[in-house]
Amino acid sequence: MSVLSKKLARRTKLRKKIRSRVFGTPEKPRLSVFRSNKDIYAQLIDDVHGKTIAAASSRGLTEKMTNVEKSNLVGKALAEKAKAAGIENCVFDRNGYLYHGRVKSLAEGAREGGLKF
Numbered sequence: 001m002s003v004l005s006k007k008l009a010r011r012t013k014l015r016k017k018i019r020s021r022v023f024g025t026p027e028k029p030r031l032s033v034f035r036s037n038k039d040i041y042a043q044l045i046d047d048v049h050g051k052t053i054a055a056a057s058s059r060g061l062t063e064k065m066t067n068v069e070k071s072n073l074v075g076k077a078l079a080e081k082a083k084a085a086g087i088e089n090c091v092f093d094r095n096g097y098l099y100h101g102r103v104k105s106l107a108e109g110a111r112e113g114g115l116k117f
Contacts, residue, residue, distance in 0.1 A: 033103055054085055
């Protein structure tokens with residue numbers, strides 16, 4: 001088994017464990033994070049109805065900054081969209097990623113923007 005497939009298998013295992021405990025409702029949606037090598041994506045999901053309430057990503061950001069700084073801006077943008085939709089609380093789904101670096105920065109940006117989790 002290659003190193004990449006071991007990493008993916010580990011993340012998939014963690015992801016399943018997290019998702020068994022974390023569930024989003026219309027009042028308290030799930031904040032799901034996806035991280036690629038270049039960008040980071042976040043969305044608020046209502047698992048009861050299977051709908052995305054708000055979403056934000058770093059794809060539109062063109063300024064020169066680090067990925068951690070971009071993640072913080074994405075968190076703040078998502079918090080603004082959530083407030084516009086009338087949402088203040090959510091549950092955090094780190095999607096199997098470790099809680100540091102870009103994932104942590106996104107969470108802190110969302111908290112700064114006014115989301116509670």
